[in-house]
Amino acid sequence: MLPSLEKLRKFFRLEHENGYNDTAIIGGLAKMLDFWEAEARTDGVSEEVVQAVISRLRSYNGLRPEGRADALKGLWKRIQNQYPEAGQRSEQKPRPPQQPKPQQTGPEGQTSARPPQPQRPAAPSRAESAPGGKHSQTPAALNAALTILQGVGPRHAQTLAELGMLTLGDMLYYFPRRYEDYSQLKPIKSLWYGEDVTVIGTVQSVHTRPIRGGKASIVEIIISDGTGSLRLSWFNNPWIANRLKEGEQISVSGTVEQYLGRLIMNQPDWEAVEVEHLHTNRIVPIYPLTAKITQKWLRNLMKQVVTYWAPAVVDALPDSTRSAAGLLPLGQALLQAHFPDSQDQLKAARERLAFDEIFFLQMGVLRQKRDWKQADARRFPVPDEWLGARLSGLPFTLTNAQRRAITDIRADLDSGKAMNRLLQGDVGSGKTVVAAIASAVIVNNGSQAAIMAPTGILAEQHYRSFINLLAGENGLIQPDEIRLLTGDTPEAEKEAIRDGLAEGRIKIVIGTHAVIEGPVQFKDLQFAVIDEQHRFGVEQRAELRNKGTNPHLLVMTATPIPRSLALTVYGDLDLSVMDEMPAGRQPVATHVLSPRERERAFSLIRSQIKDGRQAFIIYPLIEESDKMETVRAAVDDHETLSKEIFPDLKLGLLHGRMKPSEKDEVMLKFRDGKFDILVSTTVVEVGVDVPNATVMLIEGANRFGLAQLHQLRGRVGRGADQSYCLLIPDHEDSIENERLQALAQTNNGFELADLDLKQRGPGEFLGTRQAGYATGLRMASLTDVALIEKARFHAQNLFELDASLEQPEHTLLAEALGRFWGERKSDVS
Numbered sequence: 067m068l069p070s071l072e073k074l075r076k077f078f079r080l081e082h083e084n085g086y087n088d089t090a091i092i093g094g095l096a097k098m099l100d101f102w103e104a105e106a107r108t109d110g111v112s113e114e115v116v117q118a119v120i121s122r123l124r125s126y127n128g129l130r131p132e133g134r135a136d137a138l139k140g141l142w143k144r145i146q147n148q149y150p151e152a153g154q155r156s157e158q159k160p161r162p163p164q165q166p167k168p169q170q171t172g173p174e175g176q177t178s179a180r181p182p183q184p185q186r187p188a189a190p191s192r193a194e195s196a197p198g199g200k201h202s203q204t205p206a207a208l209n210a211a212l213t214i215l216q217g218v219g220p221r222h223a224q225t226l227a228e229l230g231m232l233t234l235g236d237m238l239y240y241f242p243r244r245y246e247d248y249s250q251l252k253p254i255k256s257l258w259y260g261e262d263v264t265v266i267g268t269v270q271s272v273h274t275r276p277i278r279g280g281k282a283s284i285v286e287i288i289i290s291d292g293t294g295s296l297r298l299s300w301f302n303n304p305w306i307a308n309r310l311k312e313g314e315q316i317s318v319s320g321t322v323e324q325y326l327g328r329l330i331m332n333q334p335d336w337e338a339v340e341v342e343h344l345h346t347n348r349i350v351p352i353y354p355l356t357a358k359i360t361q362k363w364l365r366n367l368m369k370q371v372v373t374y375w376a377p378a379v380v381d382a383l384p385d386s387t388r389s390a391a392g393l394l395p396l397g398q399a400l401l402q403a404h405f406p407d408s409q410d411q412l413k414a415a416r417e418r419l420a421f422d423e424i425f426f427l428q429m430g431v432l433r434q435k436r437d438w439k440q441a442d443a444r445r446f447p448v449p450d451e452w453l454g455a456r457l458s459g460l461p462f463t464l465t466n467a468q469r470r471a472i473t474d475i476r477a478d479l480d481s482g483k484a485m486n487r488l489l490q491g492d493v494g495s496g497k498t499v500v501a502a503i504a505s506a507v508i509v510n511n512g513s514q515a516a517i518m519a520p521t522g523i524l525a526e527q528h529y530r531s532f533i534n535l536l537a538g539e540n541g542l543i544q545p546d547e548i549r550l551l552t553g554d555t556p557e558a559e560k561e562a563i564r565d566g567l568a569e570g571r572i573k574i575v576i577g578t579h580a581v582i583e584g585p586v587q588f589k590d591l592q593f594a595v596i597d598e599q600h601r602f603g604v605e606q607r608a609e610l611r612n613k614g615t616n617p618h619l620l621v622m623t624a625t626p627i628p629r630s631l632a633l634t635v636y637g638d639l640d641l642s643v644m645d646e647m648p649a650g651r652q653p654v655a656t657h658v659l660s661p662r663e664r665e666r667a668f669s670l671i672r673s674q675i676k677d678g679r680q681a682f683i684i685y686p687l688i689e690e691s692d693k694m695e696t697v698r699a700a701v702d703d704h705e706t707l708s709k710e711i712f713p714d715l716k717l718g719l720l721h722g723r724m725k726p727s728e729k730d731e732v733m734l735k736f737r738d739g740k741f742d743i744l745v746s747t748t749v750v751e752v753g754v755d756v757p758n759a760t761v762m763l764i765e766g767a768n769r770f771g772l773a774q775l776h777q778l779r780g781r782v783g784r785g786a787d788q789s790y791c792l793l794i795p796d797h798e799d800s801i802e803n804e805r806l807q808a809l810a811q812t813n814n815g816f817e818l819a820d821l822d823l824k825q826r827g828p829g830e831f832l833g834t835r836q837a838g839y840a841t842g843l844r845m846a847s848l849t850d851v852a853l854i855e856k857a858r859f860h861a862q863n864l865f866e867l868d869a870s871l872e873q874p875e876h877t878l879l880a881e882a883l884g885r886f887w888g889e890r891k892s893d894v895s
Contacts, residue, residue, distance in 0.1 A: 283302060298331050378397070398415070518610055626818070
């Protein structure tokens with residue numbers, strides 16, 4: 067079937083579904099003649115048919131519904147007589163609409179007498195668009211390609227696809243990055259240094275001057291609003307000089323700065339002012355753009371799609387939940403998020419859309435937690451006498467936090483349901499002891515345990531700890547029943563370990579990813595521990611679980627997790643927090659030094675080594691050529707330190723480009739005292755215990771996040787001696803860096819984690835866990851604890867009423883939840 071006839075058939079069908087109420091096209095069915103007539107002639111449709119369609123549709127609005135039905139049926143029968151294929155469903159894809167004529171305004175911003183009029187998409191059926199309707203599907207037209215819009219051909223559709231917009235539905239959720247509030251404009255004379263503002267002015271002058279010998283340029287523009295003048299500067303954007311002309315009105319947004327006593331803005335956002343926005347004091351959306359489209363073009367397109375289709379979107383949130391939470395209807399929220407009537411309406415719209423995201427996230431993790439809790443697991447009772455004997459045999463006294471964690475795990479193991487617990491605590495808080503006690507419970511009942519660590523050297527550290535804790539003179543495990551399995555284990559030894567695990571002679575295996583390799587089989591794996599769990603992917607964690615039948619699972623992390631993330635991303639896990647350090651540990655003294663004070667740091671290192679201690683020196687880069695030459699780098703400075711600064715000391719070098727075996731060898735030599743100083747990149751962030759190391763010097767400290775700095779600091783202070791962490795930023799003006807000052811003021815990892823989340827986002831905390839979380843949130847922020855707790859409260863209430871969402875009023879929510887989680891890897895660990 068010809069594309070123009072196929073399009074005609076689709077609109078006729080929609081009109082039939084709508085009860086012949088002349089709503090298939092906004093403004094009436096006759097409106098489609100604006101674009102259809104030209105397309106039909108291009109397709110070669112006979113003039114007789116074209117004129118018949120024109121005649122019928124122009125008189126269509128004046129007919130009663132019964133007459134409209136007869137008119138369309140008669141017209142389509144006439145078309146079928148001349149084009150028999152019109153009686154069958156066409157598999158041919160519709161031809162994209164014609165491009166706008168040259169005199170129209172295109173996305174590149176050519177001037178014209180009038181803007182392009184996008185073809186109106188078809189209206190939804192009554193069942194789909196009725197307020198409060200419970201139709202179970204989104205209007206089909208929201209899945210239509212953007213080429214259904216007049217003025218959006220294949221080339222423009224491809225440009226919009228680069229922005230993530232493939233369908234009409236995508237456009238509804240392509241939100242502005244900011245807004246110009248013309249109702250709260252500020253005159254230039256009232257600007258203050260440091261303000262982030264939007265001002266409107268008239269271009270007074272435009273100048274371009276070359277810099278760097280002509281290799282670059284600066285565009286300088288003066289604008290005035292009658293109260294004062296403001297200088298605007300753009301570096302290496304010469305095209306701006308061609309776009310802005312004297313006498314043109316523009317709005318600019320940016321931070322007010324000062325140069326030689328005058329107020330200026332550097333690299334401000336700008337756009338030409340649309341007069342209607344000034345006259346109506348509108349809040350104007352500013353969308354993220356790509357090349358070849360302008361704000362005005364995209365905004366016009368958005369206006370027509372959003373105003374028509376937002377009210378038609380089905381609201382999956384139950385009315386009871388929406389009312390209890392005090393939220394806007396979804397359609398209203400979408401409309402106000404794009405074209406707000408006021409700041410209050412914008413705030414309410416953003417809250418509704420953000421609530422949906424967190425609500426769906428909460429429902430998903432609650433479902434994961436329920437699924438895990440429904441899985442039966444073997445019970446492992448822990449008699450008081452047995453546990454008391456194990457704890458009294460330890461060479462140290464447990465902290466209260468360790469005892470609480472053991473109590474939690476003890477209850478999990480005796481519950482008959484699979485444990486799925488996250489044990490979080492700072493570096494050195496004693497998580498390994500807790501994991502060892504839990505493993506002993508499993509072994510005491512005749513089953514096996516597996517511990518997986520991200521590096522061979524960390525696995526060996528755990529192996530030594532388990533041997534010391536569980537295989538001593540009074541231990542219940544023989545040393546040969548605990549084995550270490552890593553990639554470097556000789557093949558013959560690997561084979562012996564595999565045989566021992568399959569036959570049940572080996573009770574505990576500790577290793578790296580080698581533990582989950584195909585040939586490794588367990589006779590009865592009932593307990594799995596994953597250390598630094600965010601460093602393992604979903605598949606790796608699942609493979610370890612699959613080595614047993616619903617084994618109890620304990621995941622551990624030394625990265626303190628902010629409360630907001632614990633409620634959302636990790637909401638499917640039971641949580642144990644270890645917020646105490648073992649007795650005898652002293653807080654690490656942390657100081658921020660300027661680059662000029664580097665020699666003070668070297669003096670401290672010399673004095674500590676003279677007293678028999680060791681030191682770390684950490685760099686952000688491996689070599690200077692990695693990035694800017696101003697950044698100090700490990701390989702380059704290792705040579706300088708060895709030859710010029712510490713020629714009498716032994717220095718080791720560690721970085722990420724070394725082979726795993728080479729890294730392990732260097733770390734073991736450092737642990738055994740063969741190096742006085744270890745020069746390294748952040749690969750030591752998770753590493754071996756070196757209680758003798760008392761100094762951590764971090765170069766380029768301003769380049770690290772708080773969580774990472776705190777992890778690095780945790781490499782020292784693991785013995786009884788006073789330890790030091792020295793932070794040296796790249797430049798003098800970075801000394802007041804907020805992150806560095808915060809680190810110097812507290813050793814509390816949870817306080818630092820909350821601050822780091824606010825400053826840098828959730829990336830450092832998520833690792834590979836459910837990687838789509840942060841990027842999948844368009845409106846919500848994982849730092850908004852108040853909204854998260856609100857959404858969690860309502861999700862839990864609904865979950866208690868209908869966990870499986872099987873009640874009729876929850877059908878839409880079940881479908882929406884499935885779509886939300888469809889592209890996310892769910893993982894109960």
